[in-house]
Amino acid sequence: MLDPKLLRDDLASTAQRLAARGYTLDVDTLATLETRRKVLQASTQELQNERNVRSKSIGKAKASGEDIAPLLAKVGTLGEELDAAKAELSTLLAQIDTICAGIPNLPHESVPAGEDENDNVEISRFMTPPEFAFEPKDHVDVSAGLANGLDFETASKLTGSRFVVMHSHIAAMHRALAQFMLDTHTRQHGYAEVYVPYLVNHDSLFGTGQLPKFGADLFHTQPATEEGQSLSLIPTAEVPLTNIVRDSIVDEAQLPLKMTAHTPCFRSEAGSYGRDTRGLIRQHQFDKVELVQIVKPEDSFAALEELTGHAEAILQALVLPYRKMVLCVGDMGFGACKTYDLEVWLPGQQAYREISSCSNMQDFQARRMQARYRAKGAKKPDLVHTLNGSGLAVGRTLVAVLENYQQADGSVAVPEVLQPYMNGLTVIPANA
């Protein structure tokens, strides 16, 4: 949610900034509603004031034993007028809320212009893509060369397409990756490990911005139209982690709050059919180790650099080639003000593919969640800034390891940092 003051006082320039990221703000409608709101709110409050004053006088009269009948008569139609005004005002407010809830965040000045992923700008690279002495396979074929690995056929029997069953060393490596990531973030990067629910309510989804606009991307336990009790599977641990501070005022001394969690993520991915249908890249269920920071406003951009660095540290420790991109305005997510994507090199695809996305949401989510902190000496609590990033997507990291660590004989070397997590295993042998 944007600061309502921006929409009242700087409507035109705000609309212009939104247009840069491809969002058309209906300025005229909003301005009209806003003007009407102001008038209506003032007149409603006036009516309420009148009612309060008169009711009070009735109370006093009654207490002193006077006849209250004439006073009651005087109140007369006030109630009806007030009800009508209240009804109109609440409809109006609901209309304004609906519009405001659907407005994306404003991009930071440093974010490059552009329409889609083709306009993202490369910031840096780690390693150069390795040369293979043989034709590198993609992860599906690499796995197929092992004794037992990724099993899409069984998953589709159990559930459907875009799910996977993992066996044996691959399942163990998947687990090892998550463990390694968690350990690194908690022991070296200062994050507190958190275990969170995988089902969340609508308030949480509204808080981080998945609702009301992106409900179709989620799995719901009940029809989404049903009011109130419907729970949804988390599309990312960002939702439960960030909402921990929803509706609360955090002590300044507690900031920055740095939290990490390993969870499965569930996405119905409505818009992506036909893309990445092969392999693990785009699944309805995947694991991710998420990083979330709750910080003071003045620290959020430094925190974005730091958090992105924490995700990079994982790739570096795994010795996987990657590049760091800054997303252009058109490719950023709904609530983001600035986003870095980390793209890992996949020899099987001869391409860099997204493996982490790190964003500074500024106060966009905090305003939706009413997540605030009280600065020492300040009279009013202030909205916190929230950040999140993948550190990393576990399934895609597994893909990257399988493809980058494949060997000529069909076996897969185990990255050094994972070996302690895999009982000292150094190589996943090829199928004999």
Next chain:
RNA sequence: GGAGAGGUGGGUGAGUGGCUGAAACCAGUUCCCUGCUAAGGAACCGUACGUUAAUUCGUACCGAGGGUUCGAAUCCCUCCCUCUCCGCCA
């Protein structure tokens, strides 16, 4: 799942129809006093929106949403959540 008890400001916790935006205590802020420390005293101290020269005034908010009433934290209904006991269960 069954029975009961509750949800009030940053925290604890009074308040059963009008003088309660809400006692008291704790925390916090400012000041006073005592040579440090400790203790003591006084004042201030919720959020949002509108309004104002102004912390001026107004409105709303006592889990959420409805209802009754001239008037609701207080009465009624629905929902959510917490606690205790029982049942079931990894």
